Amino acid sequence: MVFEKETGFSLTRYEMMMFLKEKGTCSQNQIQTELKIDSAAITRHLKILEQKGYVIRERNAENNREVFVQLSDKAIKDLEACGKEYDQGKSSLSLSLSDEEAEQLSVLLNKLYLQR
Numbered sequence: 001m002v003f004e005k006e007t008g009f010s011l012t013r014y015e016m017m018m019f020l021k022e023k024g025t026c027s028q029n030q031i032q033t034e035l036k037i038d039s040a041a042i043t044r045h046l047k048i049l050e051q052k053g054y055v056i057r058e059r060n061a062e063n064n065r066e067v068f069v070q071l072s073d074k075a076i077k078d079l080e081a082c083g084k085e086y087d088q089g090k091s092s093l094s095l096s097l098s099d100e101e102a103e104q105l106s107v108l109l110n111k112l113y114l115q116r
Contacts, residue, residue: 008078012037013045017054017075025070028057054078 004010019034032042049055054075060066
């Protein structure tokens, strides 16, 4: 809840947008597979992101069952703003941690992220 209040995105929607930012246009199934979320949840999250103007969904002209998703310009701009806030937070955090402590924290956070 704190993350959403600070960024304006739920963590899941933020992860979806970061995946799209990294990969570019993807099918809805690719996002589902990457984030390990059921199809109903993916559809629900994408609908909300589309209503807010963050993603553009288009049906595949050759296969009407497949939906392609891409970030809008608004999403790219807002994600960049989140990145700047992240960098500022990271800088202020590093002021209170030694280099060794910062490295340990990074290793632990990566481990937690990869276990989801």
